[in-house]
Each structure stands twice: as C-alpha cells, then as structure tokens.
Amino acid sequence: MQPKLLVPLLLVQMAIVMIVTAVQQTPTIDEPVYVGTAVTYLEQHSLRYNPEHPPLGKLIIASGLALAQPHLDPEFAGNQSELGRHVLYEAGNEPGLLMLLARLPMIVLTLLFGLVVFAFARDLTDTTGGLLALSMFAFSPDVLTHGSLATLDLPTAGFLLTAVWLTWRARTARPWCHLALAGAALGMALATRASALPALPLVLFLAYLSVRRWVVLPLVAGVATVVVWLSYLAVDPGLHWVAPDNMPDIHGWRAVLTDLLPFPEPYRDGMRMQFAMEDSTFRGFLFGERYEGALWYYLPAALLVKTPLGMLAAWIGGLYRTRGVAALYVLVPPALLLAVAMTGARNYGTRYAIVVPLFLAVAAAGLVVVRRMAMVLVIVVAASSMTTFPYYLPYSNEAFGGPSRTHLHLHDANVDWGQDLGRLGRHLRERYPGEPVWLVYKGAGVPEAYAITARNPLLVRPSEVHGLLVVSNSAVALATGRLATLLATSGPPIDEVGHSMSIYRRPSPSP
Secondary structure, three states, rough: OOOOHHHHHHHHHHHHHHHHHHHHHHOOHHHHHHHHHHHHHHHHHHOOOOOOOHHHHHHHHHHHHHHHOOOOOOOOOHHHHHHHHHHHHOOOHHHHHHHHHHHHHHHHHHHHHHHHHHHHHHHHHHHHHHHHHHHHHHHHHHHHHHHHOOOHHHHHHHHHHHHHHHHOOOOOOOHHHHHHHHHHHHHHHHHHOOOHHHHHHHHHHHHHHOOOOOOOHHHHHHHHHHHHHHHHHHOOOOOOOOOOOOOOOOOHHHHHHHHHOOOOOOHHHHHHHHHHHOOOEEEEOOOOOEEEEEOOOHHHHHHHHHOOHHHHHHHHHHHHHHHHHHEEEEEEHHHHHHHHHOOOOOOOOOHHHOHHHHHHHHHHHHHHOOOHHHHHHHHHHHHHHOOOOOOOOOOOHHOOOOOOHHHHHHHHHHHOOOOOOOHHHHHHHEEEEEEEEEEEEOOOOHHHHOOOOOOHHHHHHHHHHHEEEEEHHHHHOOHHHHHHHHHOOOOOOOOOEEEOOOEEEOOOOOO
C-alpha cells in the first residue's frame, strides 16, 4: 500500500470511531450549555449566554444545529444551564439528533487537525514521519474523546497547532501568506477560548523567528484581532452587549491585561469571569484521595494515567529526537500551555492539557529514524486504544488497570462527565426490569428522557433506600455525608455502566 493511502485510511477509521462514540453518548456536563447558547446565536443573535467563553466554538456547533432548525421559546429567561436543558428536553426538540448535529462539526474539525499533524510532522521529517505522527493523533483516547464532543477544548488546541505549523511553513515558502494564515488560526484559537492567550506572545515570537522581520508582528496580531472581532460580529452585528449585574471586579495585573486587550468588551468581561472562577476553591480527586483546592502536579499525573503506554514512550522518544529550532515550534508551545494550566484552580481533567497530545504527536515523528521501534509503538498504541472502544472518555492505560479502574484514580471529565445516562436507561430495562431505582447522577442529562424512573436517595434516610442504588463515579469519589453513609452500608458494586456509573443493591427491609 502506498504510504499516502494510509492518511485517508487513518482518518476514515477515526471518523467512524468518533461518530459511533458520539451517537452512543448522552450530553456531557458542558455540552448543553454550548448547544443552548449556539441555538440563541441562530435564533436571537444574542451574546448574553455563556459570555465567559468567546463565540467561535459555539458558532461551529451552530453550523450543525442549523440543519435541525431547533425550537427555542422566545420568552425563555432562565440561566445558561436551564437554557441547555430547555433546548434539549423541553422545547420539543429531539435530544439525540441535536447532540449528533452539534458534535459532527467538531468531528470534521478534528479530522482536519489530523491533516495538520500529518503535514507538520512531514515538514519536519518525511512522509513516514507524518504517518507516525498521524497514527499517534488518530489513536489518542483523549483526542477521540474530545474530538467527538461539542466542547471547546480540542478546537482551541487544534487552532493553536495550526497557527504554529503555519509559522514554521513561513520559513521556507510564501512567508507573508503563511503568516497571515497563522494570524487567522491564532485568532480562531483566541475566539474559541481565552485560555489560548498565553500562546499569543509565543506565536508572535515564532512568526518573527521564521522571517526575522519585525513587521510580521503587527500582521499576525492584527489578523488575529480581526478574527476575534468578526466572531462576535457574526453573532450580533450591532454588538448589543450588556454586562451582567454580577460582573466580578478584578485587580492588579489581571485588570491591566484585560483592559489592554484590543478585543470586544464581552471578550474582556468573559476574562473577568474566568479570573473570578480561578479565585474559587474546588474539590479534587487523585489516586483515591479527596482534597480541597488544586494540586500543581495534577495534570501531569492525569496525563500519565490516561495516555497509552506506547504513546508515552513515543512522546519521550520525540522529546529526545526533536532538537534545535524545531524544538521551539514543537515542544515549547505545549510546555508553556501545560505550565499555565497547572496553575489553574480546577483539577477536572486532561482536557485542560489537550494541547499536549496534539503537539507531542508531531514530536513523535522524530522516531522515524528507528522505524522498527516506531512501528511497534504504533501497534501497541492502536491495540490499547481500539480495545477500549467505544469508552474513550474513561480510558486509562494498562498500568493503571484500564478503563474499568480509572474511577479509582481520577474523576470528572477524566472518567464520568455524565455521558452514560442513555446507556444506563437501556441497561436497567434489559437487566433489572421493574426494580426500584435510586439515582445520584452527576451530569446535565434528564433521566426521564431516557426512560429512567428513579428517586433521589439523598432526600430520605438511608434506611429507606432499598433496591438498586446507581451512583455516578464522580459522586462516589467525592462522597461525603448521607451519600458516604449510603455507600458504606451498600457493600461492593454489583454492576457498572460505561465505566462511569456504579450500581449497588440495597437489601429490602426485614419483614
């Protein structure tokens, strides 16, 4: 087989895997907010929902939703979480169809980023190196997970990767064209999530390094700024923005940075909201231990758990083989963004470091000089990834027990993001018909929409809970109070669903 024929083959199998995964998963915690916001973009051209994130990612989601012409009550006045529930479950729309249409544009975008990975690695090595990098991308459980969801993490990382690749291309061909496109890709990243901002000075430096002319800085920065403005104007051409009444007040360097940015006021207000969130204290869970606040080493530890062992070996080899100027383009961006993410307040998942598997897939191309080893690593990674299908979200590598044991080490978006409510409904109907069900669900779905009739065990005394007790594993990880008592008196789980929900049996009362 011709090497270049492997590119479409890898992308086709990736597309199939992501589409099947998307069809089988019910909405994760963040998706209904983005879907509801995207519908308001289509119907009302309003920026009032989800202002903490820029609009481009939700505009991409809206491009799929437009095919369904979703209904939205024009009188709806709830918050953004209520909006997502209204659009998916209360306004007469079909939630499964809406979620698939919301996810399909992200799947297409992820496949295009795969082509960027291939092209970037080929430019650094050769076609075989490009195929090696694409293989690492195509079989990455984190990429397959977040590439099949209507969320903002992977698009942001993919646009940044594209911007850096285009600055590299400017070194050898049509520099002004490539740098203008790099500015556009950088603007798309900034217009998807403000978490891309730390990469702004680095991309500008790489652009200068590519042509050694200071004039490229206003070119790249100017194009990026225009793209950010256009993303807002595409939603509301009049930019009728009214800041929420509870807008947080920030001070110090954060306030100075926010005020200096040449972006629309809603963008800067969104940054103020994000900074306020970073000042909050969240609960975390790592390697079986609950804690308050954030651990600086959380993301490296989570990546260690959730990356295939063969991929970790390829990354290490890529780090060793990527040297000289190429290291500035391939290794520094993920290192910078990982370092920034490690200071974050929310220890919720490797999605905050999704930039790492994208850039280190490119770095892995350096192993092309040892082709037999590279081939073995690809086979090992592919086997580990394919055997977890379609449960990519709760993936962990074999050293940590695989997907069925991820919940013992991590929580939230690493394992249980509310994605298995539909699977739970089918599982209960098939295996436990007619049995009373008590449910503690951590997610954004509505159980009744999936034919789940359950009561909340936290509203009654533990002695009154009899029958099946179903608990999301993230809730198990952080259990305190009444839930902790219920779990302690229920014995070990008798069953599980999707590696994200545990089922216990509570004995019936004695006669």
